[in-house]
Amino acid sequence: MVTHESCQQQYVVxxxxxxxxxxxxxxxMFGASGTLLNAARRFQNDGKPPDYCLDKWDEMMQERNQRLTGSLRGQxxxxxxxxxxxxxxxWPVEKVA
Structure with missing residues (x-):
């Protein structure tokens, strides 16, 4: 309560x-959108967190895993x-005539 001394009235703020x-x-909404975005990324990566800073070796291993298991992140x-x-x-193969 705020009291004004000249009026002696009490004001409720x-x-x-x-x-x-x-x-x-x-x-x-921010929490739900962040959670859904994280769930969608993990669903695309077979339940694993996303990879960052992949080098040539990692890309070759992902191609090998794709051919072996059908999934980039599968092992x-x-x-x-x-x-x-x-x-x-x-390796791409061409028929030689």
Whole structure:
């Protein structure tokens, strides 16, 4: 309460509760959009966090993993490659006449 000495009246300063609704909506929407963006990126990467700063070696390993497992981020634990890996070469082949 604020008291003005000349009038001897008491003024009640209201709390602006109506400002909390947009603030809450903005907070929830930023949180939801960030969570959905993170979930979409992880879904595209087979549940793993995204890769940054890939060099040539990483790109070659991703191409190999793509041919072995069908996924860029998938890995195979078998010691022998499947028979289909023999015919899915990374080198382009042209028929020589």
């Amino acid at each position: 209201p709390m602006p509760w109506e400002t909390f609704i947009p603030l809450g909506l903005l907070t929830v 195979c634990a078998e010691e022998k490659a499947p028979l289909t890996f023999q015919t899915s070469s990374a």
